[in-house]
Amino acid sequence: MSLPRKLKDHAARQAEATEPHPEAARKQAAQGKLLARERITAILDPESFHEYDLFVEHKCSDFGMAKKQLPGDGVITGTGTIAGHPVAIYAQDFTVAGGSLGLAHARKITKIMDHAIKLGIPLIGINDSGGARIQEGVNSLAGYGEIFYRNTLASGVIPQISIILGPCAGGAVYSPALTDFVFVVDKISKMFITGPEVIKTVLGEEISMEDLGGARVQSEISGNAHFYAESEATCFEQVKRLVTFIPWNNRKKADPFNTSPSRTEEDLERIIPSEAHRPYDVRDVLRAVCDGSDFMEVQALWAANIVVGFARMNGRTVGMVANQPAVLAGVLDVDSSDKAARFIRFCDAFNIPLVTFVDLPGYLPGVDQEHAGVIRHGAKLLYAYSEATVPKITVILRKAYGGGYIAMCSRHLGADFVFAWPCAEIAVMGPEGAANIIFKGEIAAAADPEAFRKQKVQEYTEKFASPYVAAANGHVDAVIAPRQTRDFLLHALAISEQKDEPRPARKHGVPPF
Amino acid sequence: MTTRQTLTLNDTVYETAHTRKYTLRKAYTPRDPGRITAFIPGLVLEVLVKPGDLVRRGQSLLVLEAMKMQNHVAAPSDGTVLDVTAAPGATVAKGQLLVTLRTASDTL
Numbered sequence: 174m175s176l177p178r179k180l181k182d183h184a185a186r187q188a189e190a191t192e193p194h195p196e197a198a199r200k201q202a203a204q205g206k207l208l209a210r211e212r213i214t215a216i217l218d219p220e221s222f223h224e225y226d227l228f229v230e231h232k233c234s235d236f237g238m239a240k241k242q243l244p245g246d247g248v249i250t251g252t253g254t255i256a257g258h259p260v261a262i263y264a265q266d267f268t269v270a271g272g273s274l275g276l277a278h279a280r281k282i283t284k285i286m287d288h289a290i291k292l293g294i295p296l297i298g299i300n301d302s303g304g305a306r307i308q309e310g311v312n313s314l315a316g317y318g319e320i321f322y323r324n325t326l327a328s329g330v331i332p333q334i335s336i337i338l339g340p341c342a343g344g345a346v347y348s349p350a351l352t353d354f355v356f357v358v359d360k361i362s363k364m365f366i367t368g369p370e371v372i373k374t375v376l377g378e379e380i381s382m383e384d385l386g387g388a389r390v391q392s393e394i395s396g397n398a399h400f401y402a403e404s405e406a407t408c409f410e411q412v413k414r415l416v417t418f419i420p421w422n423n424r425k426k427a428d429p430f431n432t433s434p435s436r437t438e439e440d441l442e443r444i445i446p447s448e449a450h451r452p453y454d455v456r457d458v459l460r461a462v463c464d465g466s467d468f469m470e471v472q473a474l475w476a477a478n479i480v481v482g483f484a485r486m487n488g489r490t491v492g493m494v495a496n497q498p499a500v501l502a503g504v505l506d507v508d509s510s511d512k513a514a515r516f517i518r519f520c521d522a523f524n525i526p527l528v529t530f531v532d533l534p535g536y537l538p539g540v541d542q543e544h545a546g547v548i549r550h551g552a553k554l555l556y557a558y559s560e561a562t563v564p565k566i567t568v569i570l571r572k573a574y575g576g577g578y579i580a581m582c583s584r585h586l587g588a589d590f591v592f593a594w595p596c597a598e599i600a601v602m603g604p605e606g607a608a609n610i611i612f613k614g615e616i617a618a619a620a621d622p623e624a625f626r627k628q629k630v631q632e633y634t635e636k637f638a639s640p641y642v643a644a645a646n647g648h649v650d651a652v653i654a655p656r657q658t659r660d661f662l663l664h665a666l667a668i669s670e671q672k673d674e675p676r677p678a679r680k681h682g683v684p685p686f
Numbered sequence: 687m688t689t690r691q692t693l694t695l696n697d698t699v700y701e702t703a704h705t706r707k708y709t710l711r712k713a714y715t716p717r718d719p720g721r722i723t724a725f726i727p728g729l730v731l732e733v734l735v736k737p738g739d740l741v742r743r744g745q746s747l748l749v750l751e752a753m754k755m756q757n758h759v760a761a762p763s764d765g766t767v768l769d770v771t772a773a774p775g776a777t778v779a780k781g782q783l784l785v786t787l788r789t790a791s792d793t794l
Contacts, residue, residue: 375727375753376727376780377727377777378727393706394706394707449698450698450699450700450701451701452700452701452703476705477705498702499702500702500703500704500705501704501705501708502693502695502702503702504693504695534695534696534700535695538695539711540714541711541712541714574696602696603695603697603698605697605698606696606697607696
């Protein structure tokens with residue numbers, strides 16, 4: 174064959190492997206879903222996608238599979254860039270055998286994962302698959318296992334992003350679960366271990382796919398998803414934005430980003446009500462402090478009593494963690510501890526300094542909390558903060574009571590700098606509770622118990638509900654006016670740039686998973 | 687953010703929104719050792735006791751088939767069978783009452 178003929182043959186092969194089956198493409202569109210190739214193009218910089226393993230074929234000959242041609246074996250893999258940042262990417266193609274995972278399909282994914290790990294670049298996986306390719310039997314299961322193994326090896330080495338754009342059910346869903354960030358889209362994403370039909374047969378409980386494992390449920394109830402979007406287009410914008418905040422790998426810091434300074438910090442003094450029982454949105458504080466008021470919240474819909482997310486200070490990425498007084502008074506509980514601990518560990522693994530904003534009354538009381546293991550889950554937060562060696566800076570805004578004060582990156586868990594606003598109340602508990610316990614006998618014996626109680630609450634408030642007892646003991650480094658917050662944070666972050674905190678050698682710790 | 691919901695902690699009433707999960711939480715009810723309920727939905731295959739029977743702790747009361755497994759539902763303590771609500775062949779929901787026992791701790 175002459176070269177021109179070979180070129181023609183190559184073009185024909187390429188077209189055959191990439192052109193979607195019309196009927197399957199129509200079905201995909203009818204469900205409001207983009208095609209796998211369209212998704213990759215939409216996420217990556219124009220013309221940046223380079224595809225590999227287009228001509229990979231499966232080797233299954235059982236159940237009539239020998240005659241079945243599956244273009245790319247149902248998954249597209251390659252590399253490209255997002256805003257100039259390199260990424261490895263794969264997208265399961267539902268129009269090819271329902272995106273089912275056979276061994277060749279899986280090996281394409283593990284190959285691109287191995288590349289990403291070696292090259293030190295983030296991995297993005299787009300999941301849209303009916304599940305295991307039944308005809309391939311245990312080889313299909315082997316494929317899943319090999320993916321999970323690599324997800325685990327890559328954890329804390331390169332950022333891993335999963336985008337769920339179709340069904341992702343059964344064992345398949347454990348790959349996203351092992352990755353750092355899971356993106357879901359309303360009415361398109363479906364995640365569960367056992368589906369509605371099995372649940373109905375076995376348990377007699379009837380539930381729709383959407384109510385069982387739809388995007389909203391995974392974002393708000395289970396906490397499995399980190400980012401929720403109304404459409405694929407919005408989802409892709411979220412992915413691109415996230416990639417600009419995180420580093421390529423754990424040996425690098427996130428690329429600096431030119432952003433404007435925050436909006437006027439005088440706002441800070443108007444955000445917080447002075448009465449400790451009144452709510453406000455702590456995200457207003459974060460936006461008033463960070464560059465360009467640009468705060469990217471992670472898991473916004475789940476455990477909203479704590480806020481976590483990325484922002485920049487002087488162009489450098491920081492991870493922010495803040496109690497949210499507007500929701501459940503900002504208490505720590507099972508879910509909020511889990512959420513914050515995971516985020517802290519991501520930041521620590523990827524050299525992202527942590528800035529913590531404290532305003533919480535303590536832990537959520539309740540039988541359900543105790544029985545759900547708030548002790549074990551709460552301990553994850555202590556573990557994550559204590560373990561982290563990135564710069565850790567804490568700002569106590571208002572209430573910091575009891576165990577909650579310790580858990581929220583106090584000096585005692587290794588915070589490098591602890592600042593407190595003058596309205597901070599650092600104490601074992603709130604004045605009402607404390608006075609009622611300390612003066613229980615006297616209150617009962619008083620001529621006018623209510624007046625006496627109020628007087629004691631007032632005394633306790635004046636004496637202990639302030640930052641100055643903690644400051645007198647060196648637990649707080651500086652009591653600062655709210656408008657000084659950004660300046661103190663920028664300085665603390667700048668001088669922590671070379672922070673080095675060696676720890677005793679160990680294989681790994683044993684956190685209370 | 688305006689809200690009329692509150693949360694009371696250490697005698698302070700905080701004005702704050704509730705989460706969906708917090709709103710949906712179930713009140714705790716202490717377990718009644720005399721009420722033997724289905725721990726899983728399934729099919730009652732066989733009932734091994736009748737009212738008036740004396741049973742020992744660990745003794746099988748009935749066989750409940752679920753998830754292709756024939757589960758023996760055992761007496762949690764010694765006692766007397768007061769009532770058998772489950773009938774062989776019946777499909778029962780999770781938490782449904784199967785057998786009522788009078789246990790040693792009960793007073794008449």
